[in-house]
Amino acid sequence: MNSKMLNPSILAIGFAGKSYSEDFSQPxxxxLSCKADYVNAEKKVLECANYLISNPFDRNNLNWESAETFLLLWINGTSDFKFKINKTVCNIIQSNMALISIYFAYAAKFLLENRDKSTSEKDICDNVLPLLLDxxxxxxx
Incomplete structure (x- = not known):
């Protein structure tokens, strides 16, 4: 009986720890003012991208908005990667503009985790589009 009482408290502590680790108010x-800043921020960008693609779109979630804002600021300023939206992606996201952030999250994740792969627009689309559709x-x- 004591072990049953312990399990919910352990779960509560586990969830509390998870919510603190997903605090995106810090980004x-x-x-982000020079090239070194953008390179140093890559780990946080990957965290933001993973958070966005792992959670439903929610404008009322401050973590979601903070992660999205930071990701888009980084994408806009980094000189190490090029982010473009081709016609195929435009056709998919035209019905829901919120998907732009999700597409960019997948693209940033792909590029950061696959530096050794080709980064052509076609290769990015071929790898990211199936994930966006899923x-x-x-x-x-």
Whole structure:
């Protein structure tokens, strides 16, 4: 009986720890003013991208908005990677503009985790598009 009482408290502590680790209020304090800043921010960008693609779109979730804002600021300023949206992606996201952030999250994740692979627009699209479609198919999202 005592072990049953212990399990919910352990779960509560586990969930509390998870919510603290997903606090994306700090990226807004990261300075992005020179090339070194963008390189140093790559780990946080990957965290933001993973958070966005792992959670449903929610404008009322401050973590979601903070992660999205930081990711888009980094994408806009980094000189190490090129982010473009081709016609195929435009056709998919035209019905839901919120998917732009999800597409860029997958693209950033792909580029950061596959530096040795080709980074042509076609290769990025070929690797990211199936993931974006899977995100869209998930009813939770």
């Amino acid at each position: 807004s304090r990261i300075q 995100y869209c198919k998930n009813l939770r999202n």
